[in-house]
Amino acid sequence: EADxxxxxxxxxxxxxxxxxxxxxxTMGHDKxxxxxxxxxxxxxxxxxxxxxNSTEKGDLSSESTVxxxxxxxxxxxxxxxxxxxxxxxxxxxxxxxxVRGYTFGSGTRLTVV
Amino acid sequence: xxxxEQSPQFLSIQEGENLTVxxxxxxxxxxxxxxRQEPGEGPVLLVTVVTGGEVKKLKRLTFQFGDARKDSSLHxxxxxxxxxGLYLCAGSYNTNAGKSTxxxxxxxxxxx
Numbered sequence: 459e460a461d462x463x464x465x466x467x468x469x470x471x472x473x474x475x476x477x478x479x480x481x482x483x484t485m486g487h488d489k490x491x492x493x494x495x496x497x498x499x500x501x502x503x504x505x506x507x508x509x510x511n512s513t514e515k516g517d518l519s520s521e522s523t524v525x526x527x528x529x530x531x532x533x534x535x536x537x538x539x540x541x542x543x544x545x546x547x548x549x550x551x552x553x554x555x556x557v558r559g560y561t562f563g564s565g566t567r568l569t570v571v
Numbered sequence: 572x573x574x575x576e577q578s579p580q581f582l583s584i585q586e587g588e589n590l591t592v593x594x595x596x597x598x599x600x601x602x603x604x605x606x607r608q609e610p611g612e613g614p615v616l617l618v619t620v621v622t623g624g625e626v627k628k629l630k631r632l633t634f635q636f637g638d639a640r641k642d643s644s645l646h647x648x649x650x651x652x653x654x655x656g657l658y659l660c661a662g663s664y665n666t667n668a669g670k671s672t673x674x675x676x677x678x679x680x681x682x683x
Contacts, residue, residue, distance in 0.1 A: 491670075493673075497610070499675075499676065500675040500676055501614075501659070501673045503670065548613050550613070556601060556602065556663070557601075557604075557663035558602065558604075558619050559616040560614075560616065561616070562606075563613050564611075565611070565612065565613050
């Protein structure tokens with residue numbers, strides 16, 4: 459049973475549309491992350507959060523934005539989707555303190571046409 | 572510049588063979604994780620190692636953290652088709668930043 463949930467699993471949208479990818483976790487983790495990954499490739503950090511009202515940009519430049527109003531919820535928004543945004547988006551969370559590993563969601567596979 | 576380099580990048584073997592995957596860096600990590608990811612799913616944590624020289628075993632998988640905490644290896648004994656997937660290592664620093672740096676991955680295919 460998953461403790462971190464991402465919706466939708468798959469999304470195909472047109473260029474210029476605004477979309478929000480949802481991520482929720484039930485483990486009470488303070489830290490949450492968004493990664494972008496092309497199939498079979500490495501993960502690139504695009505956003506992270508240390509807790510409520512804390513968000514930071516990651517190593518990979520992204521046109522997306524995030525918010526963290528509640529501990530359990532960390533949505534990612536694209537104001538105007540482009541074909542270059544086509545990718546898999548993975549949400550993860552971890553406990554406070556020293557990193558002992560992440561729990562990942564199943565991902566959202568986004569295709570922008 | 573890739574901070575964590577994994578080798579080999581691709582590996583295709585027959586069921587029953589042994590294999591080793593390497594994760595190397597010039598940086599010292601406070602801990603290192605190994606994940607396995609299946610197509611269309613998120614990575615699943617296999618193990619965390621924190622002490623230089625540490626060896627952990629998980630059934631047919633053996634993980635080792637280098638003495639200097641800059642590198643790690645994953646050895647699989649008698650590989651099975653169910654071991655097929657993308658193996659990722661990730662290193663973390665001793666800060667409260669809580670960010671891990673991921674390697675570029677090793678794609679393993681085990682043929683029946």
